[in-house]
Each structure stands twice: as structure tokens, then as C-alpha cells.
Amino acid sequence: MAINVALIGFGTVGSSVYQLIQSRQEKLRVLLGQEIKVTDIVIKNLNKTRRVAHDVRLTNSFEKVLATERIDVVIEAIVGVEPACTYIEQALKQGIPVITANKALFAHKGSVLKHLAEKHQTGIGYEATVAGGIPIIRTLLELMSINHISKVEGIFNGTANYILTDMRVNNRQFAESLKLAQSLGYAELDPDNDIKGIDAFYKLMILCETIFKQSPEWNDVSVTGIDQITPLDIEVEALRDKRYKLIAEAQYNSDGSLHAEVGPKLIDNEHPLYGVEGVENAVTIHSDLLGALTLKGPGAGGEATASAIFSDLLALFTQNSKSKASDAFKPVTSASNV
């Protein structure tokens, strides 16, 4: 019997996941102990041509998939809170585990969906929601088991970091660098989420829930974009070996309060995120035993993000094959960090 996958979305991430399941069939069969098969792909526009095997059903009705097929796992790779949230709730309520790459959704609804998964004795994996392929969630859960994490800070938006790097290196105006980022496919046509810090804010909120089991009041979090920085600002600071980076950070204080902030920050060459350039993402975790651990890598891209999704998939179907799916996504989370 195969593991049947329903894939929601067929954009950059969704199509990479599909193609890798096809091309690494044999490797996955060995790892999972059984075949894995994308049986259904849920898309919005059925008229667009998609290159998929002829036995894959293309549909615009996720409800119909759940009503008529045996689905073992749902991989959700679309954008925005709805309809993703409704789809995921439907799956979890049937006890079907879900893997999501959708940061806006998980920032808004992660806590609710984790509880729903627990209630229905299944799991929800979200490694791909933060920093693309960088295994940040798994590393945090692992570290947290014995370390106390006091602070996390990161560069979570590759587009903004690309623009800041390009402005400094090539002495360009913000608008020029943005245009370049758009022409290279990094920035969306409506780039507000990237340059105003909203995307980085979503990822920070997901990390807050993961580490501190709480989010700050969203309205209390100062979120500033990079669109007011001038080439002159950047040039003057570069002469002093300082760089502007769009930093998202959250700190747990000894009085039990949680402070979170997103905005351009001037950092010097001693800062662990100083060398993070171009479209890269990085995160520094500050913990009591280990000290500062930094992870740096590609924060976007179909294959890198698919790598994170596969990591969730394997956790789900191999690590605790004899126990409930609900355990798979919390290998070491029984400890509270706070």
C-alpha cells in the first residue's frame, strides 16, 4: 500500500515537491518503507496546463478529494490564510496529518492548528514556513529540550536583504534595487510584504510560538520596513564597517515578558548576521548552555523549501512509525522553554 499525498498548490514549491516525489521515488520508498504517491493536486485554475503524470487527479475541490479518496498526508503550498486554513482544518479533523509551507497562515493560525492536530491525534509540520530550507524548527526543538533559549534574531526576508546588499555594493537607490529584485524574480509585483517587514514579522511570530509558546500582542510589535533607507545612509555606515540589515528579533525577559521587533538595524562586523548577504536567510539562537548558534542558508526556492517539507514527511512516517502521528512533530517538545 502506498502513502497517498494530496498536494494543495502547484506553484514554485508545490511543483518542486511533486517533481521530487516523482524523481526520487526509489530513495523515498527505501526511507519510508513503502511507495509514496501524489494522488491529487488541488489547484485554482483547471484550465492552465500542468505537466503531471496522467494518473494524478487535478481538481479545484479539496472537499471532494477528502470525501472520495484515501489520503494519508496533505502537503499545503499555497499563499494566504484562506482557503488554506479551511482545508487544513478539514484534513486534521479527519485525523490526516498536514505539512504546510504557508507562513501567513501559520503565523495567524499555527497555535489553533497545533491544538486541533493534537485533539485529533495527528500532526502538523511547518518546517518550511520559516527560512525556506534551513532546518530552523527542528534545530530549535532539539536545542530547547535542554537549553533555555532567551533570544532569537534573524534575517528572514531574502528580498529585503538582497535590496540592502545591492544598494550597498552597487551604490543604488532603493527603487532601483527593488526593480532589479523584481526583474530577477525575487520580489513580488506587490512587494509590500517583503520591504515593509510583514513577511519577516510572520516568521518571527511562528518562532515565538515555537520557542516561547506565546506570541506578543501583534499590535505591540514595532514593524518597520527598509524603504526609508538611502544609499547615503548605507555608504556612510559602510565606511565605519557597519551594515543595515532587516532584523526580526524576539527576546524573553527575566520578568516573563516577551519583546519582539522587526526593523532595519545597524550591525557591526562582530554581529553574527553581518556576513549574510543577497537573498540568503539566517537565524541566531541565543541559549544558556550552547551560547549563540547561527544557521545560514537559502531562505526560498522550490527545491530548498521542498527539502524542508521532506524533512517533515520523514519525521512523520519514519521516526515514530510505531507510535501516533501526533508524536512525530514533537520529538523533544515536552520541555517548556519558559
Place this chain on the structure above:
Amino acid sequence: MAINVALIGFGTVGSSVYQLIQSRQEKLRVLLGQEIKVTDIVIKNLNKTRRVAHDVRLTNSFEKVLATERIDVVIEAIVGVEPACTYIEQALKQGIPVITANKALFAHKGSVLKHLAEKHQTGIGYEATVAGGIPIIRTLLELMSINHISKVEGIFNGTANYILTDMRVNNRQFAESLKLAQSLGYAELDPDNDIKGIDAFYKLMILCETIFKQSPEWNDVSVTGIDQITPLDIEVEALRDKRYKLIAEAQYNSDGSLHAEVGPKLIDNEHPLYGVEGVENAVTIHSDLLGALTLKGPGAGGEATASAIFSDLLALFTQNSKSKASDAFKPVTSASNV
């Protein structure tokens, strides 16, 4: 019933492990589902005073510990191949899992000990042998499950990296920087292992066995130290934005051959290891889906290394609590990378 620990060695790492087991008793009990207790500490010199609880047995005979006590896990934190290897073999042959922080031992005997552990249906954890607290082994095993890793490169010796950084920043001669490193407790009185690249070589060999399931012929690996680099070399290159770093790297070629090398390398500011300064360690993993992932953090120190040991401990006693201990250290290793 408690988990009984026999600790071998009471130096920087051993004493940190002991103290953390004492001070985090409650947290560990929650995580492990039972109490954990250091029952025996094996030391060379029984005449030296040690600050341990009165019910901990101090002994110089590991054989006697194994013969008279019920031991559930051995944590080995001494230096050099022997007597560590003999001790570990004795434990594994009785089916007792072992966690080691001993890189010289594991470089020489890792492959043999892994097989011995498997044969006796138990496990051997070695996260702490490479790059101190940085979770490199676990991250590699996780990535390898679906990624093909083609190359690994790292800065694995904090002392050498400290000296190179100090020579550049403070314009000092090699001998002066070395003396400073020794006065700060970074370098041993006999610093050859650090500055001649031997320590970095050991760690590279451990990574080769982990990733590629093979080591190159040790005699074929070029290992060069940093002691021939002059302040003038460093200064001239710094003007061109280049830095000398002691890089250990291994690359798997498409013809099936494995090339490994340790030596000072001139890297530019685009290189992922350019910003690794002072006593820090870092490693960059090159894989086909994810691309380049870099981990950076403290490569030594009692608490950081203890953090890695606890990570092995939790993997052993929690992740697969219902399955054999032998599975605990290979969550996703069924896939071969090559």
C-alpha cells in the same frame, strides 16, 4: 527506577555534564520520564579532590564499575584513543549505550565502534566529537535522508582560528598569538594538534564516515598547519579583503572518489566561512536540494559540549523509547548518501 550514568573523565566536559545533571535534575526527569543519576565517575588520579555528591562513587577501575553496578549509559569524556576505546568496547559488548566526546578516539575507531554497537543492539552517540555544541551530526543525518551531500567544509579548530584572527586584527607574529591563546586557556601546552591541523583532520574524518560511509586513506590526505603564515602574508591579503582560515574539506566526486584536505586557505568575503572569527567553529554543507547550509557556533567549552552530549542522551532515551537503543542514534540513516 533511575537511569544510571557512568561518567568517564572529570575534566572541562565531564565536570560540566555532571554539574548539569545535578542542577537540571527536574527538567531531565520530565524529559526522560525518570530520574537520571551519575552513579560512578571514572578518573585517573584518585588523590585529587573533586566536588561531587557523597553518594557518587569515584573509581579508577571502569571494569569494576561494569562488574558491580547496573549502568544504563556510559558518557566518555577523556582524551586519546586508549584507554577510552577499551572502555567503550567493554560497555557496548554488554549492550550498554555509549556517548562520547572524544574526537581522536572516534576518528580512529568510530567505524568499528558503530558496528560493535549495532552487533550488540545498542547505540553510540558522537555529536560532541565535532565542533563542540554545534548540532552538526544530527543536522547531517537529517539532511542526508533526502539531500545528496557533495561536499563539506569547515573551521573545526577554535585555537587555530583564534590565532589567525588575532594575527590579522592585532598584527601579531604567529608565536605571540599562540602564546596569547595559551594564556587564555585555548591552546594546550603542546599545541601541535591544533596548529598543525591534526585536530581538524580528526573531525573531518568523523564527518567523512558519517556522510560518505568511508574515509579516504589517511596517508593520502594533505594536512598542513598554520605555523608558516606570516603577519605580512595576512596583511597583504586583508587589503584585498581576503582572509586565511584553516579549512578542512571533503568532496565526493562523480567518479566515486573522495578527496579530503586540511590546510590554510585564502578565502574572500563571498565565502560562507569568511565571517567566522576567534574561537568559533563553523561548517558548510553543500547538498543538491538545499544548497549551502552553514552552521556557526562555539566549538568548545564545557557547557556547549555538554549540550551536544545531552542531545545524544535524549535521542537515546526518548525518541524511540519503545524500540531498541540501537535505533536512537540513526533516526534517518537508512539512506545512503553515495
